């Protein structure tokens with residue numbers, strides 16, 4: 459028996475007032491749709507089908523290649539959207555339907571819903587919850603047996619129905635055959651002139667089949683984003699959820715309202731994260747690190763006891779006991795060793811820096827291999843670009859690069875090579891030697907007195 463998920467993502471999202479399709483608006487650094495796909499895939503569905511329409515190309519581009527898409531040319535309602543996937547439903551399968559604007563749904567709830575649906579032998583099951591303020595959601599109307607009577611959209615409610623606080627999450631489980639049989643019977647005689655998926659449940663019930671309600675207490679999971687205000691609300695919930703998980707694991711987060719951690723980030727015990735820091739992508743941070751304030755770290759690996767202050771690190775690695783910043787910039791491909799110091803206003807790109815080396819202030823280190831115990835002085839520039847291609851610089855172990863030197867690549871400074879400050883190095887510096895590449899100083903005695911007299 460195949461389990462498929464159909465995710466609806468064709469709507470425009472008018473209330474967002476945006477040129478970007480609604481499901482591509484980001485929550486915690488990922489498009490909403492991606493969160494929904496991730497939850498569905500984690501609940502072990504065999505196949506996800508995304509219904510695209512408004513901004514179809516952009517939406518398709520944003521999702522992983524293995525995910526099927528079907529096009530809903532005109533957005534005639536959620537029921538109509540599911541019809542677009544009709545040909546992908548086989549008769550003995552199971553179908554879960556989700557809406558692309560509900561990014562907080564968890565894998566666990568989806569699995570529980572499916573389990574309930576199967577154990578109870580239902581033909582359709584709707585996930586519901588109770589909201590303090592149900593405004594905007596479809597209301598769950600129950601019959602005298604406390605079973606589902608029907609779902610009524612806010613715009614179609616009577617005053618009496620409007621006070622119902624149990625709402626439709628927009629997440630359902632169907633026996634594929636029941637869904638297939640009901641879809642062609644949908645009509646659009648309602649306030650919005652749309653084919654509502656919610657009516658499918660009534661149709662299935664009218665055929666004498668059992669429709670269940672699976673109600674959860676964590677209302678946050680089903681919160682949908684229809685406006686920018688709801689986007690901010692959902693963002694705050696996701697942020698706090700993730701931050702609480704890290705705090706439970708032994709990470710100190712000084713201000714969880716102002717710390718932004720992606721959901722796949724791993725952080726070790728006793729690390730402290732200061733406010734204004736953003737840690738995203740496939741990042742791993744070791745134990746007892748200090749991160750921030752105001753640091754951005756993405757797709758990077760930090761070992762234990764690393765200290766990062768007000769710096770940006772992308773696609774790089776940092777070894778134990780190393781300090782970065784304040785105001786350092788590690789661009790992609792920076793491989794920083796152990797006990798290294800990268801100080802203020804130092805930029806590193808596609809370069810490895812060996813253990814115990816230092817670049818304490820104001821330097822650019824690009825396309826380089828820097829050995830161990832190397833000192834890179836203030837204002838040193840690795841001139842890696844000749845106007846057409848990038849060239850490599852090597853500084854071997856115990857090298858010393860004096861302040862304000864330029865190393866014009868391709869060039870090598872051999873072991874214990876010493877570059878005098880202010881030099882522009884274009885040739886190899888042999889092992890253990892001093893390279894001076896600048897004019898000698900000349901002093902003109904008494905020269906100042908030959909000028910206009912100094913004003914007293």
Ligand code: UD1
Nearest residue numbers: 466467468469533534535536539557558595596626628682
């Ligand atoms: C829908 C439900 C409502 C539920 C709420 C939960 C219906 C009729 N109503 O209302 O009961 O409480 O979600 O959040 O189902 N979409 C398409 N094609 C369309 C229309 C919509 O793909 O033709 C997609 C949208 O991109 C969106 C999702 O379906 O991701 C839901 O559509 P939306 O217009 O937001 O429905 P609601 O009015 O919020």
Ligand code: CA
Nearest residue numbers: 559682683684
């Ligand atoms: Ca919605």
